[in-house]
Amino acid sequence: MPRYALLIEYDGGPFSGWQAQADQPSVQQAIETALGRLDPGFAAGARIGAAGRTDAGVHATGQVVHADLERDWEPFRLTEALNYHLKPAPVAILAAARVMDDFHARFSAIERRYCFRLIARRAPLTHERGSVWRVRNPLDADAMREGASHLIGNHDFTTFRSSICQARSPVKTLDQIEIEEREIPFGREYLFRLRARSFLHNQVRSIVGTLERVGAGSWHPEQVADALAARDRAVCGPVCPPYGLYLTGVGYPADPFCP
Incomplete structure (x- = not known):
């Protein structure tokens, strides 16, 4: 077959x-x-x-x-x-x-790539409702990047995985977190791009939800490192909603779709 x-x-x-x-x-x-x-x-x-x-x-x-x-x-x-x-x-x-x-x-697969879309603006969303997470106030992108830097590499991500995650081990290697900030009419959009061989259940949404707290000023960037080290789901930031998350790509030793 x-x-x-x-x-x-x-x-x-x-x-x-x-x-x-x-x-x-x-x-x-x-x-x-x-x-x-x-x-x-x-x-x-x-x-x-x-x-x-x-x-x-x-x-x-x-x-x-x-x-x-x-x-x-x-x-x-x-x-x-x-x-x-x-x-x-x-x-x-x-x-x-x-x-x-x-x-x-x-x-x-040797890698998976996700993107999370977040828009900060006062007005509710209309055309993009259900495809992006909206918060009301702008975020500090540099502070979020500083917080994200503590998560790059091989770590025990117990803090950032769902309590019902079925993975055998909480240890994963996060290869990349990029945070792009761009101006849009009446607001700003933030794109969180994450890349790893594999992810734990709810890992991306847990990370983005935590970094949003950093960007909003509720967390100091160093608290991300403290939360990671705690290996305790209870100290994770809020899990952001699913509708801003996109599986954008899967990498293989040879791209099956390359002509």
Whole structure:
């Protein structure tokens, strides 16, 4: 059976998350239903594997999955057919590629990239409501960068993971946190870009929520280091809402979508 990698974009708002659930809409189920209209194996209940299981409300611009199909598809035609059958769900297949049988969307990945969008402005959001977190007052980006610097590297991130996280170890290596500040009409936007081989459950949202407290002046940047060292979920800052978070990319030793 030929194996394909799919590059996927979706709005997580209408879904209960990535993972298929019996009585709730999920991104996985939407894609498998579309595949079921094209492939006998998925019509009989085959499953896809994903690089990351995003939570309810979390979006993606670069999710990657793999699927084993009975039919040998030309990748462009597979992309077009899937997008037709995904309508009207807010899910799009950006690209498809034939890959080796040992390619695995999750276990072959060597890095994952997330972006969190935060807007500071007095007025409520209209067009971007549900796709960005709004706070009322501007933040100190330099203070947030100073706080974030304490999190780069290999650490025990117990403080910054969900109490229901199923990872075997809280130790992760955070390779990058970039914080971009830019002016927008009547406010400012802050983009938090994080990169690591893998993340713990709620790690990104816990980090961004804590850094927002630093930017607002409620925390000193050094308190981020203290919270990390405490290895205690109770001393974490607030977990920010899911709808500002995007899975923007997954890295592999060889890009399956590179021509």
